[in-house]
Amino acid sequence: MAETLELILAEREELTPYVTRFVLRSPTGATLPGYSAGAHLTLTTPSGEKRSYSLVEAGEQQPTEYTVCVRREDQGRGGSLSMHRHARIGDTLTVSGPHNSFGLEPARRYLLIAGGIGVTPIRSMANELRRNEDAIVDVVYLSRSRDDTAFAEEFEQSGAVVHHSAVQGRFDLWPLLAEPDEDTRVYCCGPQPLIDDLLALTMHWRPSRVHVEDFAGVDALGGRQVPFQAVWEPTGEQITVPAGRSLLHTLRDHGIRVPSSCESGTCGSCRIRLISGEADHRDLVLTEDERSRYMMPCVSRAAGPEVSVAPDGFEDPPH
Structure with missing residues (x-):
């Protein structure tokens, strides 16, 4: 299993009414285990619940801090509420990781699609890929409204497609996916309905070119169920x-x-x-x-x- 660390909560910032940014550092100022874009940490929240959160910054071999963003889920099981209500600057939090099951694979072009708080690994990927001048990177960021869009200005200025369904209606992904491209990899992170739509729209793509991650985790009773x-x-x-x-x-x-x-x-x-x-x-x-x-x-x-x-x-x- 990944290394367990005791880190200090060094910064916290409200990015939207629902999304808060947390920065974790070593109490001694030491460098931390490296990671690549798409990696996540598992935090033990103040309530004792363990939750996994994607790292939002580009990958680093010797990072001095880890940054995650947590969306407050009022109807959730308590992990995000604990972070929002009880995690304070100076607190020590137990962290396991980093671990990456959503890493970037080689390609000439990347289509990155984020839904809501699923933007966290997508932001890390976009910033890491922009270090590579040979890669073509297109980003689509879907949210309900601009007020609830973390890093909205950053993505708008980068040339990403930023779409707010409450104002603009549902975004049509089909024109971006109609023609399968062996030189393109699609990465998508977001709620299950977005993942389901993307998988349906890419059934004619080679499966190895489509990568998805549901930030809510896995449905224990989903998929094939037999005794x-x-x-x-x-x-x-x-x-x-x-x-x-x-x-x-x-x-x-x-x-x-x-x-x-x-x-x-x-x-x-x-x-x-x-x-x-x-x-x-x-x-x-x-x-x-x-x-x-x-x-x-x-x-x-x-x-x-x-x-x-x-x-x-x-x-x-x-x-």
């Missing part, structure tokens, strides 16, 4: 996981306590050992190497009829 068996390795208990329930909640139903926080595949709190069987990984946390040994039961399921799992840190049984 499967889970064996809790420490006791050998056989557990049937129904089609409409997550592995995490089913383990709890059987009195097995697994730590968790976001329950959307973004924070890594509920990581468990994958002893045998194949997992249908749906999280945004594990690396490709880690996926052979771990799974996130909040969103991931078995790819076959059965998996054998155990607490994080459990040693493989002798063979």
Whole structure:
């Protein structure tokens, strides 16, 4: 797993009535682990909830600070509210990361599409790509209104298409996507309806050219849902996981306590050992190497009829 750091909240700034910018630095002034555009951190908020937030600045090999933006979600599960209401300059926050599952791949041209707070990784990407004079970068930034658009002036001055649906109506992405281009990569981050629209409009594109990230995390009950068996390795208990329930909640139903926080595949709190069987990984946390040994039961399921799992840190049984 990514390195855990204790960082000081050095700056906070309200960018809009709902979006606040937070800057984190080492208490000793030391440089921090490097990252590339599209990376995110997992913060332990003042309430104890863990939430993942994209880094908004261009990638750096030896950064002196990390900057994230958090949108206040009044109907959320409390992480963003905790950051907005209780995170104060000078506070120490526990940070895990950076981790990147949404990194830039080589291309001649990039079409970057942001929806709402999904602008955070897109801003990082746009600024990183502009260092490369050979890359063609087009940016579309969709929001409801200008008052709720973080970095609005910056994107307007950069030549990006900035569209406000409350005033201008729905933006038509089709003219930008009608002709697939092998020299172009599309990156999109935003709410699920935007992701769904983009995927529908790019069905005729080669899948490897289209990259999406849903900033809300993963729907535990989305995608293909079939029941499967889970064996809790420490006791050998056989557990049937129904089609409409997550592995995490089913383990709890059987009195097995697994730590968790976001329950959307973004924070890594509920990581468990994958002893045998194949997992249908749906999280945004594990690396490709880690996926052979771990799974996130909040969103991931078995790819076959059965998996054998155990607490994080459990040693493989002798063979």
